[in-house]
Amino acid sequence: MAVAFDEMNGLGEDLRPAYQELSRWLKETPPDALEYRRQEAELLFRRIGITFAVYGDSEAQERLIPFDVIPRIMSATEWTLLEKGLKQRVLALNMFLKDIYHGRDILRANIIPEDLIFQNPVFRPEMNGQDVPHDIYVHIAGIDIIRTDPDNFIVLEDNARTPSGVSYMLENREIMMRLFPDLFSRHRVAPVERYPDELLSALRSVAPHSASAEPTVALMTPGVYNSAYYEHSFLADKLGIELVEGRDLIVKNDEVFMRTTEGLKRVDVIYRRVDDDFLDPLTFRPDSALGVPGLMSAYAAGNITLANAVGTGIADDKAIYSYMPDIVKFYLSEEPILKNVQTWRCREAQDLSYVLDNLADLVVKEVHGSGGYGMLIGPAATKATIEAFRDKLKREPEGFIAQPTLALSTCPTCTDKGLAPRHVDLRPFVLTGSSHTTIVPGGLTRVALKEGSLVVNSSQGGGTKDTWILSE
């Protein structure tokens, strides 16, 4: 693989302007001072309890996501472009969802094959013809962005269901400001701390018509054993809203109430971090103990807003992903600002045969997978793994897509052998309320800590970095 574009050093030794001050600072700072702060950061994370659970790993029930103290920096110009692209993309996602669950113009225009929608397990027929306040389906989107050169931002994945990671964006910044005040004073870093306020106002703005003037918002979590529980409690705390579990809620006369020490209290907006499948045992999985019986009928009656809406999975499905450039063009009549990774749809015979011929060079992903599970990274896989995957692919081609192995950009990172480039991606969080779309300047930079690794997922040994957007 060719040398990857480096966020700090470009393609060679040309130090990029946004990193000039950092580079100077790194030269002045002795390595052991850096190591000392790194340890301090870890201690802080553990004390605050910023942990996540890895499913199926009973040894370490609560793990820390490794935090790398070298920030990832972006100039104001770069951010402006990215921001514009993100807003465009999320607007298109919302319009697509409204269309899919109402008029279906895009299907009639033959842009997307029908079966890809109707045969898709994440398509929710319950949402057909169901109106949602202000036509917003995706209130909180996490769009995973990668770069391979200085000019383009490429979307690796849209997360339109219950994207997580924003607590790391906020906590990473807190800890960096605590540990490196000197480095901060030498930069003009755009603040991220208003994210909770923006989120709350976006959520309140989409309250149903039957809500009172002061709508009650609650955050719904699957509970303490969920891998992102820390984030749920963190956000509820920052927003000043109740953190509810399914058992705290009850539906009466198509209204949703929470059980409080003063009796039942109506809830108007639920920022839910529970998957569709578990929301309401009467509509979806009957064995779900996490949900609220009757929630979907309150939703249908228009007495509760769910954020994100039910059925958004159809927009961030990996099979739909490959159509995103067309989706943007169809609804907005604009050229997409953010690029897509070239994607082969294994459901199409021609693409499949190409993929089968080039498995060793490609990344193959399950259409419905996430978290970096169940994917094949051709160049890093053994012959045997590739052959096993080939069989899987032949058996069920429609379950997979393939993409070229991209040299994700790298960023200097602390390693056992000093600073070294490691591959990174970026997840900015896009908030959509009734009147406008907001993106707090920054996001979660994930870094693959293993040398050469391209997998940044925390469940697979990825770490995080603070992301700095410099002001003009």
Added chain:
Amino acid sequence: MLSRTAENLFWLARYVERAEYLARTIDATLRVTALPAAYIGKTNEWDSALLTAGVGAAFYDHYEEANERNVVEYLSFSSENPSSIKNCIESARLNSRSVRTALTSEMWDTINSSWIELQAVWNKGPANREELAKFLRFVQETSLRFDGSAYRTMLRNDAYWFSRLGVHLERADNTARILDVKYHMLLPEEEHVGGPLDYYQWTSILRSVSATTAYHWVYRETLKPWLIADLLILNDTLPRSLASCYSNLVRNLDQIGVAYGRQGAAQRHARGIRNRLEHSHMDDIFQHGVHEFIQEFLADNSRLGEIVTKQYLI
């Protein structure tokens, strides 16, 4: 606030209080068993430690003999014992995680950092008496820090009051238990109630509720069993006395009642118990039988827990 949040806060406080009480009980028992046999008589102090912890029967499902090693292990580190110190701290942390939004960062930090610290002790167990003593002290300090950070950092609203309810209900229960067990063990025959005392046994009781010095300040007397009973039951100035716990319970429940604009069975029941304590004299209690009095109190106290649960927590 969410009923579940209130419930978690209530139990969180109870677990921490219970952990501290267990640590005190073990500590006091270690001291009294270190005395020459002539000073403590034939009673098995470890058995009575189990009884005061309310786990007398369950213990023998797992052990043959109530000796120091077994009882310390069972009360401190055993996963089998649902109210071992270990399980109390584990449950307290789990509860804290569930209600992080209702805790101040100082309270969370106390529980979480203690939990992290105690992992090490649990994993290998204390190597010797010295380490055990250190562990017991640490548990007590955790409770003090938790209480202190709640007192100093929490908003004075229902979250605070529900957590206080937990503290005082648990504390009342603990004090009553120790009285119950010790009266029974020390003065088995009813007619001997108020009779000659075993100095070291009584010191041990006072120690387990950290009231040795308080006793002397209040009565300026050598240890007399009826005065000790008076101190632990009726003296409103001793924070671990039943009377003091109930003054606090009544106050906290009233605060909740005012905030919510309505009173209920919990307020009435607590006031009933408080009034009885206020109008009792030690002589009458002795007349009536201390054991019976305490038994009644324990039942009343746990009844209050049920009423509070029904009224607010579910």
